[in-house]
Amino acid sequence: MDKKLEVRDGSVVLKVNPEFYPLDIIYSAAYVFLDKAYVLLDGDLKKEILVKLQPKQKQDLEKLGGEFLNELINYADYKHRAAQTKTIREYLLQRALFTNDPSIIPDDDEEVDYNEILNELEEDDEELDDPEGIAVPWEEKYGQKDEKKD
Template identity: 40%
Template sequence: MQNPKSKINIKENQIVFRLNSKNYPLEAILNAAYVFIDRVYVHLDGDPEKEILISLKGKERLDKKQLEALKGEFLNELLNYLLRIEVAKNNQKIREYIVAASLVSSLPSNVIAQSSRSEEETVDWREDPLEIAVPWEEKHAKKAKEKQKKNK
């Protein structure tokens, strides 16, 4: 992992560094930042398409070494989130399948039967709501008449 250059401002108790958006997607940066908000002030700037500027400011007074260590921790957490995002993305369909299969098989059988029945019973197929049985010529003659009426 790269170690981006950083700028330390002791007076402001702050360390600032830049991350290339191609290597570090915004989702990972936001997730990592979220983990830190209970103990440091985090501010983001920049362009998610190019480069993000991360500013970490201690809630307690920190020296230079501690600010550098904070940056190190942030980068470690970023690495964690890169891994988590990849793992989640790659296993998304499997997880969706497992959850869906678990929940469906948990439903009472009368509920499953009812939901499949309700789809069937919406319309009596013999009424031919989609006009499947209507011949092409008849259907188009109907449509032409309707169009004439509209234009009048």
């Protein structure tokens, strides 16, 4: 296995496989490191991307390189999870917007799916346990007493 981390001339050079870590992930990780290191990107976009890190203050170079590799994994995982939860995030946003303006729901086949989800959410709300009787609206609990006073 090739060494992916090479220390030379006060800097550390990382060889990153773009098949594992696409360029957007490398940019995101690089951006995090701008405060503590000088970052230079080079190499081949399809074969091997080189990330040169030169610390701004004296620092263990191998450790710095290792931290960058960890950051790559962090962003790769974030991207993966973001893709996985994309649909549910869209539903939640749709739900939030629907609360304010029902007219934004499109009149196409998708509407059926959204309605099903909204119904499920409402059913969940109805099924809430309230053994202490806390979930009573203020008007129901105190409204009539006030009327009698008048």
